[in-house]
Amino acid sequence: xxxxxxxxxxxxxxxxxxxxxxxxxxxxxxxxxxxxxxxxxxxxxxxxxxxxxxxxxxxxxxxxxxxxxxxxxxxxxxxxxxxxxxxxxxxxxxxxxxxxxxxxxxxxxxxxxxxxxxxxxxxxxxxxxxxxxxxxxxxxxxxxxxxxxxxxxxxxxxxxxxxxxxxxxxxxxxxxxxxxxxxxxxxxxxxxxxxxxxxxxxxxxxxxxxxxxxxxxxxxxxxxxxxxxxxxxxxxxxxxxxxxxxxxxxxxxxxxxxxxxxxxxxxxxxxxxxxxxx
Amino acid sequence: xxxxxxxxxxxxxxxxxxxxxxxxxxxxxxxxxxxxxxxxxxxxxxxxxxxxxxxxxxxxxxxxxxxxxxxxxxxxxxxxxxxxxxxxxxxxxxxxxxxxxxxxxxxxxxxxxxxxxxxxxxxxxxxxxxxxxxxxxxxxxxxxxxxxxxxxxxxxxxxxxxxxxxxxxxxxxxxxxxxxxxxxxxxxxxxxxxxxxxxxxxxxxxxxxxxxxxxxxxxxxxxxxxxxxxxxxxxxxxxxxxxxxxxxxxxxxxxxxxxxxxxxxxxxxxxxxxxxxx
Numbered sequence: 001x002x003x004x005x006x007x008x009x010x011x012x013x014x015x016x017x018x019x020x021x022x023x024x025x026x027x028x029x030x031x032x033x034x035x036x037x038x039x040x041x042x043x044x045x046x047x048x049x050x051x052x053x054x055x056x057x058x059x060x061x062x063x064x065x066x067x068x069x070x071x072x073x074x075x076x077x078x079x080x081x082x083x084x085x086x087x088x089x090x091x092x093x094x095x096x097x098x099x100x101x102x103x104x105x106x107x108x109x110x111x112x113x114x115x116x117x118x119x120x121x122x123x124x125x126x127x128x129x130x131x132x133x134x135x136x137x138x139x140x141x142x143x144x145x146x147x148x149x150x151x152x153x154x155x156x157x158x159x160x161x162x163x164x165x166x167x168x169x170x171x172x173x174x175x176x177x178x179x180x181x182x183x184x185x186x187x188x189x190x191x192x193x194x195x196x197x198x199x200x201x202x203x204x205x206x207x208x209x210x211x212x213x214x215x216x217x218x219x220x221x222x223x224x225x226x227x228x229x230x231x232x233x234x235x236x237x238x239x240x241x242x243x244x245x246x247x248x249x250x251x252x253x254x255x256x257x258x259x260x261x262x263x264x265x266x267x268x269x270x271x272x273x274x275x276x277x278x
Numbered sequence: 279x280x281x282x283x284x285x286x287x288x289x290x291x292x293x294x295x296x297x298x299x300x301x302x303x304x305x306x307x308x309x310x311x312x313x314x315x316x317x318x319x320x321x322x323x324x325x326x327x328x329x330x331x332x333x334x335x336x337x338x339x340x341x342x343x344x345x346x347x348x349x350x351x352x353x354x355x356x357x358x359x360x361x362x363x364x365x366x367x368x369x370x371x372x373x374x375x376x377x378x379x380x381x382x383x384x385x386x387x388x389x390x391x392x393x394x395x396x397x398x399x400x401x402x403x404x405x406x407x408x409x410x411x412x413x414x415x416x417x418x419x420x421x422x423x424x425x426x427x428x429x430x431x432x433x434x435x436x437x438x439x440x441x442x443x444x445x446x447x448x449x450x451x452x453x454x455x456x457x458x459x460x461x462x463x464x465x466x467x468x469x470x471x472x473x474x475x476x477x478x479x480x481x482x483x484x485x486x487x488x489x490x491x492x493x494x495x496x497x498x499x500x501x502x503x504x505x506x507x508x509x510x511x512x513x514x515x516x517x518x519x520x521x522x523x524x525x526x527x528x529x530x531x532x533x534x535x536x537x538x539x540x541x542x543x544x545x546x547x548x549x550x551x552x553x554x555x556x
Contacts, residue, residue, distance in 0.1 A: 053331045054402035056365040077425075087334040123417035124332035124410070132402070139401035140504060147355075147496050148505070149489030153465060156486040173454035180455040184515060187431060208434040211427030218425050226418060227426070230508030237462060 044068060044197035047108075050090050050129050054136065063131030065089065066197045067108065069220075074110060077218045078126070079119035082112050088127055120218055130196050130220045137225035144233040154240035161245075171245045178238050185231050188212075188224050195221045322346060322475035325386075328368055328407050332414065341409030343367065344475045345386065347498075352388060355496045356404070357397035360390050366405055398496055408474050408498045415503035422511040432518035439523075449523045456516050463509050466490075466502050473499045 047070050052061040073080045073088065080088065082098035091097055102112045120126075128136065161167055192200040192209060193216035202209045215223045325348050330339040351358045351366065358366065360376035369375055380390045398404075406414065439445055470478040470487060471494035480487045493501045 052402075054405045056362060056400060056405045084334060121420075122334060123420060124330075124414045125417055125421065127332045127334045136402045139403055140500075142399075142401060143403065143493075143497055143501060144505065147493050148501070149486075149493055152486055152489040153462070156483065157461060157465065173458050176451035176454040177458040180451050180516070181512070183435060184431070184512070187435065205434065208427075208430055211430040215421075215425050215427055219421055222418075223421060223426070226504070227422065227508040227511055230505040231512070233505055234459070234462070234509070234512075238458070241458075 042067065046197075048089060050088075050132075052132050052135075053090075053127060054132060061132075061135075063129050063135075064196070065129050065131070067110075068194065068197060068199065069130050070105070070110060072194070072217050073220075074105075074112060075217075077120050077214055079116065080126075081116050081118050082114070084118055084122065084126070085112070088129060125219050125222055128220050128222065133220040133222040134195065134225065137222045137229060140226055141229035141232065144229045145236075148233040148236065150233060150236035151240045154237050154244050158241060158244035167245050171242060174238050174241050174245070178235065178242075181231055181234060181238075185228060185235075188228055188231075191216070191224050193217070193221070193224070320345065324475075326367060328366075328410075330410050330413075331368075331405060332410060339410075339413075341407050341413075342474070343407050343409070345388075346472065346475060346477065347408050348383070349388060350472070350495050351498075352383075352390060353495075355398050355492055357394065358404075359394050359396050360392070362396055362400065362404070363390070366407060403497050403500055406498050406500065411498040411500040412473065412503065415500045415507060418504055419507035419510065422507045423514075426511040426514065428511060428514035429518045432515050432522050436519060436522035445523050449520060452516050452519050452523070456513065456520075459509055459512060459516075463506060463513075466506055466509075469494070469502050471495070471499070471502070 045067050046064045047067050048065050049062040050065055052063060055061050070085070072078075073085060082101050086097055086101050089101075091101065098114070102114065105112045125133065161170060187204070187208075190203045191212045192202045192204070193213040194200070195216065204212070212224065219226070323345050324342045325345050326343050327340040328343055330341060333339050348363070350356075351363060360379050364375055364379050367379075369379065376392070380392065383390045403411065439448060465482075465486075468481045469490045470480045470482070471491040472478070473494065482490070490502065497504070
């Protein structure tokens with residue numbers, strides 16, 4: 001989906017570089033598309049700016065695409081070809097668009113032979129540049145945090161259990177789940193996959209950072225934060241489940257007014273069940 | 279991001295309907311944009327076709343947007359206004375674009391007063407029509423299934439534990455986690471939120487289907503399958519963790535060649551640890 005505007009923007013970038021290989025360095029934070037770096041020794045430099053695919057109306061963001069990002073997209077696991085890279089960068093399809101892109105990449109030391117085969121399957125995630133993929137993961141995190149019906153789901157599941165022994169076991173299972181999931185979350189938080197113009201110092205052993213970087217490369221930064229978003233929703237669900245199981249038993253059966261009904265026979269399970277530390 | 283092509287497509291749809299309110303029913307599966315239904319009594323009818331935002335090059339999908347979907351986007355929780363709905367449907371911004379869209383919606387019984395306020399925060403997910411949101415969730419599921427480094431993560435975590443008692447406890451914790459997560463997955467699988475032109479018969483109690491439908495409405499179908507994608511990755515990680523903990527102990531310390539090193543002192547933990555059924 002290219003439009004005239006984008007074509008013009010990208011076209012002008014291509015023309016400027018191919019006609020004189022003008023290197024404008026150190027202007028990476030500029031807002032104009034003309035401020036691009038084409039020095040391959042500066043991988044944090046900007047290759048081009050790409051309009052967001054998921055932007056709406058006035059909030060049309062432009063995402064910076066760094067040389068490092070281009071390098072990642074051309075390398076394994078994706079090994080994009082000129083045609084797909086052109087699509088990702090939202091260049092208009094044209095007769096010699098691929099050739100011009102290859103020429104530009106050549107000039108900055110990134111050779112892209114004609115007819116190369118891409119290595120990974122194309123998915124809808126392929127079309128996202130890293131800036132937008134990270135943005136999308138953040139927004140997914142936001143809706144998981146604010147809209148996932150963790151409480152209602154937990155209430156629903158807990159209503160199916162009223163035997164005190166089962167409730168006791170379930171509480172321990174929920175606590176165990178919280179621990180095991182937290183362990184994974186803590187591990188994923190230490191992921192230091194290179195993204196955009198940053199290449200952070202690894203914290204984790206190379207044997208684990210490398211596959212995490214590969215996962216990041218194939219999802220352009222969406223993967224790990226996307227999974228973390230869902231794990232946060234899971235933690236909310238578990239917290240609500242523990243809260244429900246701690247409630248006086250008879251409340252578990254109040255379908256209509258779960259907060260207000262109270263029977264005399266209610267027992268406070270919190271005195272019976274201890275939170276086991278696992 | 280609208281282009282001339284889309285403007286033409288959408289413009290022609292608007293003109294056709296406003297000039298004569300032509301109702302072409304029962305041609306929902308047609309490929310041309312002209313085959314749209316404008317009968318509000320047939321919510322499974324197609325309002326328009328929208329080019330995918332995340333499509334690349336030749337795989338430019340067009341997604342059907344049903345009247346039911348339009349109704350959902352105009353209702354709570356989102357309550358889109360004409361301007362945002364126009365953006366979602368990729369109409370070109372124009373002086374009276376909002377007015378024309380409102381007129382068209384009016385004709386099919388969906389009134390959209392000028393100046394109404396949207397109810398939900400706009401995120402990158404807002405711009406996706408249901409067809410593409412579901413497609414994106416499927417693709418996220420695919421990369422979670424094929425690319426998430428579950429095995430390497432599990433190996434890494436398991437290497438940090440060698441005390442047989444701790445390993446025993448950890449195995450039980452992993453089994454508990456698998457159970458609790460499976461319970462949530464099974465529940466989410468029963469979600470029957472309306473999507474596209476389907477309004478499936480609910481399986482779950484209304485008290486839980488309603489909030490799930492709300493979550494689906496705000497993410498246009500991405501939310502629950504997106505979370506399920508991550509939970510599948512989590513299950514793979516847990517399975518690998520159990521497999522690791524079942525391995526002879528000393529293997530846990532072989533950083534370089536985890537598959538080949540074998541010490542005499544190795545003990546087969548599988549004889550000591552039983553898989554508790556929880």
